[in-house]
Amino acid sequence: MTNLADLTTPYLLLAPDKMRANIARLQSHMSTLGIPLRPHVKTAKSIDIVRQLFPTGKGPITVSTLKEAEYFAEHGFTDMTYAVGISPDKLLRVARLNQSGVRLSVLLDSKAQAEAVVSFAKRDSFNIPALIEIDCDGERAGLQRGDKKIVEIARILHENKQFSGILMHAGGSYHCPDKAAKEAAAEHERETAVAVRDDLLAAGLPCDVVSVGSTPTAHFAKDLSGVTEVRAGVYVFHDLVMAGIHVCSPDDIAISVVATVIGHRPDKGWIMTDAGWMALSRDRGTAQQELDQGYGLVCAMDGTPYTDLIVSSTSQEHGVLSVRKGSKAKLPKLEIGSKVRILPNHACATASQFAGYVVPDGDELVYWPRINGW
Amino acid sequence: MTNLADLTTPYLLLAPDKMRANIARLQSHMSTLGIPLRPHVKTAKSIDIVRQLFPTGKGPITVSTLKEAEYFAEHGFTDMTYAVGISPDKLLRVARLNQSGVRLSVLLDSKAQAEAVVSFAKRDSFNIPALIEIDCDGERAGLQRGDKKIVEIARILHENKQFSGILMHAGGSYHCPDKAAKEAAAEHERETAVAVRDDLLAAGLPCDVVSVGSTPTAHFAKDLSGVTEVRAGVYVFHDLVMAGIHVCSPDDIAISVVATVIGHRPDKGWIMTDAGWMALSRDRGTAQQELDQGYGLVCAMDGTPYTDLIVSSTSQEHGVLSVRKGSKAKLPKLEIGSKVRILPNHACATASQFAGYVVPDGDELVYWPRINGW
Numbered sequence: 001m002t003n004l005a006d007l008t009t010p011y012l013l014l015a016p017d018k019m020r021a022n023i024a025r026l027q028s029h030m031s032t033l034g035i036p037l038r039p040h041v042k043t044a045k046s047i048d049i050v051r052q053l054f055p056t057g058k059g060p061i062t063v064s065t066l067k068e069a070e071y072f073a074e075h076g077f078t079d080m081t082y083a084v085g086i087s088p089d090k091l092l093r094v095a096r097l098n099q100s101g102v103r104l105s106v107l108l109d110s111k112a113q114a115e116a117v118v119s120f121a122k123r124d125s126f127n128i129p130a131l132i133e134i135d136c137d138g139e140r141a142g143l144q145r146g147d148k149k150i151v152e153i154a155r156i157l158h159e160n161k162q163f164s165g166i167l168m169h170a171g172g173s174y175h176c177p178d179k180a181a182k183e184a185a186a187e188h189e190r191e192t193a194v195a196v197r198d199d200l201l202a203a204g205l206p207c208d209v210v211s212v213g214s215t216p217t218a219h220f221a222k223d224l225s226g227v228t229e230v231r232a233g234v235y236v237f238h239d240l241v242m243a244g245i246h247v248c249s250p251d252d253i254a255i256s257v258v259a260t261v262i263g264h265r266p267d268k269g270w271i272m273t274d275a276g277w278m279a280l281s282r283d284r285g286t287a288q289q290e291l292d293q294g295y296g297l298v299c300a301m302d303g304t305p306y307t308d309l310i311v312s313s314t315s316q317e318h319g320v321l322s323v324r325k326g327s328k329a330k331l332p333k334l335e336i337g338s339k340v341r342i343l344p345n346h347a348c349a350t351a352s353q354f355a356g357y358v359v360p361d362g363d364e365l366v367y368w369p370r371i372n373g374w
Numbered sequence: 375m376t377n378l379a380d381l382t383t384p385y386l387l388l389a390p391d392k393m394r395a396n397i398a399r400l401q402s403h404m405s406t407l408g409i410p411l412r413p414h415v416k417t418a419k420s421i422d423i424v425r426q427l428f429p430t431g432k433g434p435i436t437v438s439t440l441k442e443a444e445y446f447a448e449h450g451f452t453d454m455t456y457a458v459g460i461s462p463d464k465l466l467r468v469a470r471l472n473q474s475g476v477r478l479s480v481l482l483d484s485k486a487q488a489e490a491v492v493s494f495a496k497r498d499s500f501n502i503p504a505l506i507e508i509d510c511d512g513e514r515a516g517l518q519r520g521d522k523k524i525v526e527i528a529r530i531l532h533e534n535k536q537f538s539g540i541l542m543h544a545g546g547s548y549h550c551p552d553k554a555a556k557e558a559a560a561e562h563e564r565e566t567a568v569a570v571r572d573d574l575l576a577a578g579l580p581c582d583v584v585s586v587g588s589t590p591t592a593h594f595a596k597d598l599s600g601v602t603e604v605r606a607g608v609y610v611f612h613d614l615v616m617a618g619i620h621v622c623s624p625d626d627i628a629i630s631v632v633a634t635v636i637g638h639r640p641d642k643g644w645i646m647t648d649a650g651w652m653a654l655s656r657d658r659g660t661a662q663q664e665l666d667q668g669y670g671l672v673c674a675m676d677g678t679p680y681t682d683l684i685v686s687s688t689s690q691e692h693g694v695l696s697v698r699k700g701s702k703a704k705l706p707k708l709e710i711g712s713k714v715r716i717l718p719n720h721a722c723a724t725a726s727q728f729a730g731y732v733v734p735d736g737d738e739l740v741y742w743p744r745i746n747g748w
Binding site: 009042087088113138140171265278318335336352353373 | 380382383384385416438439440458459460461462463464466467483484486487490507509512514515518545634635636637638639641642646648651652653655656657658689690691692694709710711722723726727728729746747748
């Protein structure tokens with residue numbers, strides 16, 4: 001969709017002022033702590049948006065796919081970390097980027113991966129910088145603090161001058177609605193990182209990069225001594241999951257899906273729209289939170305939420321709006337053809353359902369394409 | 375992704391032999407019942423696949439978006455039904471297709487929509503054929519049998535020669551694991567359709583089209599007297615949700631996501647792969663079924679399922695494989711770099727995460743692009 005004259009719903013609307021405020025808020029916090037940010041571009045996947053973070057720069061950025069790495073390299077970015085465990089089938093694409101003048105670091109947590117990366121790099125005499133993934137809260141991949149394999153893997157990499165340092169992601173912070181719990185998650189992430197770094201230094205190894213981050217811990221960290229960079233992604237847009245754990249307010253959310261009313265079921269208390277799961281994604285990230293937002297919170301086109309109106313169910317191209325269970329709010333009167341804006345549970349998932357962003361620019365709308373896929 | 379030389383995981387693999395068997399199975403059943411099929415292309419969204427249904431033909435097909443309608447029109451299809459309630463903002467795109475020689479029918483269930491469609495068509499003196507949506511099981515949109523509005527709306531449309539007939543979708547059949555329940559859902563869909571048609575005829579109105587369908591009811595209908603066409607979509611690929619209600623077996627599923635092992639967490643019984651929710655979708659359609667398949671059932675590359683191995687959790691680009699809760703099966707030994715195939719919960723949702731299908735063709739692989747978006 002590039003012809004805005006043909007714009008029909010559902011489409012993804014970006015509020016650039018909210019996005020800029022979100023970017024400024026975290027940048028200001030990081031400046032206070034004196035730590036550089038390596039934003040994760042997996043949420044936005046758009047050069048027009050990432051240029052807001054680096055108006056003239058070349059990174060540093062974090063990517064979640066090699067397609068992102070290749071796309072941002074084409075746009076002049078030269079400092080990237082691919083923050084998903086590397087597999088041998090991807091080394092050719094990684095090598096091509098590194099041979100073209102980009103510094104793309106890979107991530108790993110096993111000897112098998114380290115040996116594959118070293119042998120691939122040796123064969124063609126070039127460098128693939130590698131980071132070891134550390135697990136700080138049992139949420140995903142990585143080796144745990146104290147695991148002897150950390151030093152063994154670092155040594156395999158260091159012998160071929162490929163070892164850069166360590167990386168971790170405090171994914172557990174997504175389950176922390178309390179301020180104190182988010183602060184504790186941030187401090188635990190920092191402390192784990194520094195302890196692992198110290199083990200490496202004690203073993204006579206370098207550890208130049210100490211990379212931590214998640215949107216909640218980045219915002220709630222009070223001290224980042226020993227850390228060399230922070231990664232965060234979803235903060236650029238924020239979403240209902242972040243609002244549900246009080247990292248932002250719903251009013252900070254910079255993207256919404258614009259939908260049109262296509263029907264009514266007064267017998268069921270339903271308003272039907274044309275934004276189903278294909279537009280909103282199947283993400284139900286607020287289902288385990290205190291306030292379940294269904295498939296999204298419904299707002300008027302000026303951004304004001306209707307009282308307790310959520311997308312309560314979806315099929316592929318149908319969204320059902322209804323009043324939240326237990327609420328006494330009345331269903332708003334929304335005629336056929338009325339437009340609403342739906343705030344997403346999870347910005348990364350909802351944005352990925354679209355090929356680009358519709359962005360108000362003065363009195364006009366412009367279109368910022370994004371990339372999906374691998 | 376069109377360069378298969380650079381093929382890395384995750385990618386969407388299509389087994390064309392399974393797909394052809396699925397297509398033949400339903401076509402044979404419909405031939406026995408003597409009712410034409412109007413396949414729903416919302417699942418495949420690919421001309422290469424829909425050409426398997428209509429090798430030289432022009433439809434009839436069902437579409438879920440105007441983008442599908444425009445795409446298939448460009449490929450010569452001329453008989454289409456847009457099976458989502460129409461809104462006024464979309465009429466310009468509908469009109470353009472109808473003026474170009476395509477017959478694109480729209481769907482509606484309110485006077486407001488009927489009046490909008492009639493007044494739009496009158497303005498430029500051309501036809502937009504319209505169907506009235508009927509609800510047969512309280513699952514989604516539509517008017518209920520006996521509602522006087524059905525005749526009133528039909529009359530508004532008929533006065534401008536725009537009334538084509540009625541359409542319904544027995545979405546409730548997705549919750550019917552029992553054979554008898556699926557057969558009853560099919561008969562209820564048929565019976566409701568015929569009763570509404572008879573009400574229209576009794577009111578002196580025509581009702582040329584009596585369109586019913588869902589993948590479960592299409593397969594389990596024993597008699598379709600009075601019906602003029604059947605719609606179904608997911609049957610072309612099938613998926614774990616369909617297998618869970620015994621419309622197919624897991625072995626019939628024609629698409630899978632190919633993933634690579636990128637790590638291990640023996641402490642947790644996890645194998646990590648590079649297919650997260652971005653590849654598999656967030657669909658958890660088997661969660662309410664008897665056998666919860668997590669985010670997908672894991673198979674070896676030859677298609678044999680590992681005993682009780684499912685994708686138990688996902689993040690954006692990480693999938694965690696583990697043995698189903700309660701099972702005594704052992705975690706298979708899958709080294710870093712091993713490939714697996716993951717059968718999807720919901721084929722429509724998983725396929726929509728990809729820009730196309732990787733298809734074995736003799737000893738080669740070919741790529742069949744698909745369209746997403748609106």
